[in-house]
Amino acid sequence: MTNRSHAGNGTALIMPAVLLLAFVFVAPLVWFFVQALAKKGGPVEIATYALDVVTSKAVVTALGTTFWISLLVTLVVLVVSYPLAYFMAKSRGVAFTAVLFCVIVPYFTSIIVRTYSWMVLLGRNGIVNQTLQALGLIDEPLALLYTKTGVVIGMVYVLLPYMVLTLYAAMKAIDPSLMRAARGMGASAAYAFRRIYFPLSMHGVVSGSLIVFILAIGFFITPALMGGPSDVMLAMLIERSVEIMFDWSGAAVMSLLLLTATLVLYSVYYRITDVRRMMGT
Amino acid sequence: MTGERVPRSLAVYVTAACLVLIVPIGIVIVLAFGDQGTLRFPPPSFSLRWMQAFFGDPRWQKALVSSLAIASIATVVATTLGFFAAYAFVRADLRAKKLLLSFMLLPVIIPHVIAAIAMYFVSTPFKLVGNVVWIGICHATIALPIVLLILLSTLQGVDVNLERAALSLGASRWRMFTRVVVPLALPGIVSSALFAFLASFDELIIALFLAGVRSETLPVRIWNSLHLQVEPVIAAVSAFLIAVTGAILLIDAALRQWRQSSATRRIDVADAA
Secondary structure, eight states, rough: OSSSSSSTOOHHHHHHHHHHHHIIHHHHHHHHHHHHHHHTHHHHHHHHHHHHHHSSHHHHHHHHHHHHHHHHHHHHHHHHHHHHHHHHHHHOHHHHHHHHHHHHHTTTTTHHHHHHHHHHHHHHTHHHHHHHTTTTTTTSSSOOOTHHHHHHHHHHHHHHHHHHHHHHHHTTSSSHHHHHHHTTOOHHHHIIIIIIIHHHHHHHOOOHHHHHHHHHHOOOOOHHHHOOTTOHHHHHHHHHHTTOOOOOOHHHHHHHHHHHHHHHHHHHHHHHHHHGTTTTO | OOOOOHHHHHHHHHHHHHHHHHHHHHHHHHEEEEEEESSOOOSSSSSHHHHHHHHHHHHHHHHHHHHHHHHHHHHHHHHHHHHHHHHHHHHHHHHHHHHHHHHHHHHHOOOOHHHHHHHHHHHHHTTTTTTTHOOOOOOOHHHHHHHHHHHHHHHHHSSHHHHHHHHTOOHHHHIIIIIIIHHHHHHHHHHHHHHHHHHHTOHHHHHHHHHHSSSSOOOHHHHHHHHOOOOOOHHHHHHHHHHHHHHHHHHHHHHHHHHHHHHHHHHHHHHHH
């Protein structure tokens, strides 16, 4: 028998899917960029215009906001997720299923629903403030919704499952006998964790952080609903320039900026990760 | 071997974290069955008032119908194209597999706002804004990566020798597909269709731009309502979306069991022979 596959070179099988993406996803992007920028004239005019947009106060501010919120969200998600994933990798049976359930159900719930639930929780008379006041911890309701804190809480909630599932996959691949060997040779639990387990889980830490950061910089729904007037992220600015100002050229420049950042980070992710693991499947 | 022991502090932390993860979902469901005009928790009494307000309102009904139609179109397109693509990835001598796969996963990575604006930009001149079929096709692009990832792992579990056997016994390629590959991969195909449906049913940003006033979906209506005020009927709609997610996750869990049991049965048969 030959090693050649009975499915041939697969071109005919894969073509319909490639054509769908090419015509419905990629082509509109290219067409949009070309058309929206061509309105501004030749290459020199376009470059000057793009530079004006990128250095404008609104865009510079939004870039800063986007970067810092995304960085903060990524760090919080990492710190919160690591022990959760560690527990999942060590446990089995009912405990494992229960934790998986609590991670998976929000993961597959609509982002708008998850954002709405936190709006209800964090509102001025929301459940969090009611509880804190009932416990006597605060006198006045805290301003949580429509602040940066609210945006970070909402985004952490939405993005957490990506990190947990990535970390879990990396930790599950760690050979448990390495830890046993370290302990057997006299290392304390903390030392063995620090010198053996944590370095071996580093791969998951990096790819999980990358995917969360990539998704965070393009975030729109949660910051738009939970942020205050000063918490404008880049994706929101893009949406506004189209919806409110009909400024297609400005939107195209900002979209190119966001797209470039996303693709650069994705290419790093591509190098270090098996892309098939992306959704935690 | 049993699971290793974990420190008590870790167990306490994990319990607390799991509560924070699941409580927001639970609260929405409870509020949906509350009986009051404001969002107080816990509700003083329970009723189906907001559920009736949701299912009884013709505008929400219309949004539900649009959502169902769009998600059905997206499901059929994404599952069909995704199945053939996944088969090519697993079985064929494709070149640059990893690069091609990462290209096909782009719709997950590229911010939906950018994709939505570009799709809106090309839809306007062709009068496609508000066209349910077109929105379904656009949603298929974001459902395709999900179908692909699920079916890649499914098809890797299908024994290639069964396909070779069918072909060498004289089955045509088409017959081999319909009588061997599809039946063996069926649990995975159904799973991927369910998650493709969910991806479209829950999608907001692309629908927000392409729906127009004619074809508002449930997430778009929730979005528009949230901008006006946080009204309790949204809790009812949200609870409905959560129920759809829950149902799909349950069916998927059942399908996994089925896949596993049919796999063990095959091994039993092999052992007996």
